[in-house]
Amino acid sequence: MGFKGTILTFAKETVFDAKTGKGQGFGIEASSSNECQWCDNIEAWREGTVKTVDLLREGDQLAVKMTGAGPGVCDAFANGTELPKQFVDACHEISQKCKDRGAYILIDAESQHYQWGIFRLGMELQQKFNTDGKVVLYNTYQAYLKSTYDTLAKHLQAALDKNFTLGIKVVRGAYMASDPRSLIHDTKQDTDDAYNQIAQGILRQEFRSFGTTKPFPSAQLLLASHNKESLVKAHETHQERTKAGLPTVPVKFAQLHGMSDEVSFGLLKLKDDAGVAPEVYKCTTWGTLPECMAYLTRRAIENRDAAARTLDEYSALKSELWRRLAFWR
Template sequence: MTMAAFNISDSALVFNTYQMYLKSGFDTLKSHLQIAQARNFVSGIKLVRGAYIYVEPKRASIIHDNKVDCDNAYDAAVELLLRGKQFEGNEYPKPWTAEVMLATHNMNSVEKALNIYIQQDMSRTSITGTQKLVFAQLMGMADEITMKLASRLQAMGEKSGLGVYKYTVWGSLEDCLLYMLRRAEENQDAAARSRVTAVLMLKEIGTRLRFWRS
C-alpha cells in the first residue's frame, strides 16, 4: 500500500479518493482507516460523491439507489472522519490520524463539516481523527461556495489544519470528457444558485474597488 510507504511522517503525501455513491464506499473507507491505525501511518483521504457513475459496470447493484442515500453516506463518512470515533470492538488500540480533502459542491455538506470540525476540541489530534481538513471545488463551478468558505476562514484568522482550494482537471479532451460531463450533471442546479453567485460577485467587486480607492 503506497500510503504505508510514504505517509510515515506527520503529514500525508499520498491520497486516495473515496467515492461515496458506491454502496461499499463507507466500508472501504473504514477498513482503510483500520489498516492505517494498525500500521501507524497517516491516511490521505479525498472524499467525493462520485465522478464516474455512468461507466460503472452493473451500476444498479453497486451504487446507491437515490441521491438521498448517497448524501447520507457522504455525511456519515464526514462524521466518522471529523468526530474521530473509535471503531466498534476497539480492534486497534492505537489511534488513527488522517488528512482530509472534501471535494464537494454541496453547501450543506460543506457547512456541516466545517461546523463539526470547529466544534471539536483541538486536542483531538493527539487522541484520534483528522488533523487537517481542506475543501475543494472545481475551477469555474460553485464559486459562491469557495468564496463563502474563504471569507469565513479569513474571519476566523489563523486556524491550523483548515484550507480551501480551487482545482482543475488536466489532460487531453478525451481523458477529461467523462469527468467534466459528470461535473456538469452534478451542477445542473447551478441556475438556482446564480442569484446567490451574482450577489457575492458584486460584493467582491465592491470590496476590490474600495481597496483601490483607499
C-alpha cells in the same frame, strides 16, 4: 483571492461502461502492455503526469488518474493481477517527486471495474510515503457507493496496523452514468447522509469502533464537494473540536475550477478567532480534447442543475465585487 493552492489533473483516463461491458480509453492507444516489457501508453502517462508535477508549487496537489496508463494497467486493476513494473516504478517516481516538492497526490476514484485495484495500489503507496504523521498521498472515497463506509473502515484498520497516516479524500461520486446502479445509494439524500456521516466521523475521530474501543489511526482529510451545507458543517465541527481541545484531524476543502465559486468564497470567509481561513483549493484539469472528453462529459451531467445555482453564484460574485471595491477605497 485567498485560496491555499491549486489541484492539477492530467485528464487521460479509461472509463468502464457497465452497460456495455467495455472500457473506453480517452486519448489512449489501443494496445496492451502485456505484449512487451515496455509500454508506450505507460510512458505517455508518466510523461504527462511528471509535466503536471513540474507545474506544482509547495502545498499544491496533483490529482492522478491511474487508468490513463492504458489497457495493460487497466486489465491488471480489473483482474487483481500484478501491475506492470514500468507502471509501478512510475508511481514511485511521481510520489517521490511530489514529496520532494512538498506537494500532495490525490489518487482519483475511477470506474468501479478498476477501483479495487486502484485502492490496493494506493494503500501500498501510502504505506511507503505517508510516514512520520505526514501525508503525501490520499485515496478517494465516493460517498454514493454503498460499500464506501466498509471500505474506509478497512483502510483505517490497515493504517492502524501498519503505522502510516491515511490520506482520505471524500467526494459524492461522478460515475453514475457508467457504474452499475445497484452499487449506488438509492436516493440523493442517502448519498448526502453518507457523505456527512463519513466527514463527521473522521473529524470527530469516532468511526465505528475507532476512537472508542480501539485507537483512531493517524489520518488527514480532504473534503471535495460543491455542497455548501456539508462543508460548512464540517468546518464548524473542526473549529468546535479544536477550540475545545477535542481530538480531530487536519481538514482541507476543494472545488472544481469554474464551478461553485460561491461555495469556495463562502468557506474563505469562515475565519477563526486568529483570522485564519480554512484551506481551500481549486482543481483544474488539462489535456488534449480527446484526453479531456470523459472529464467534460461528467461535468456536463453534473451541471444539469446549474440554473438552480445561478442566483447563489450571482449573489456571491456581487458580494466579492463590493469587498474588492471597499478594499481599494
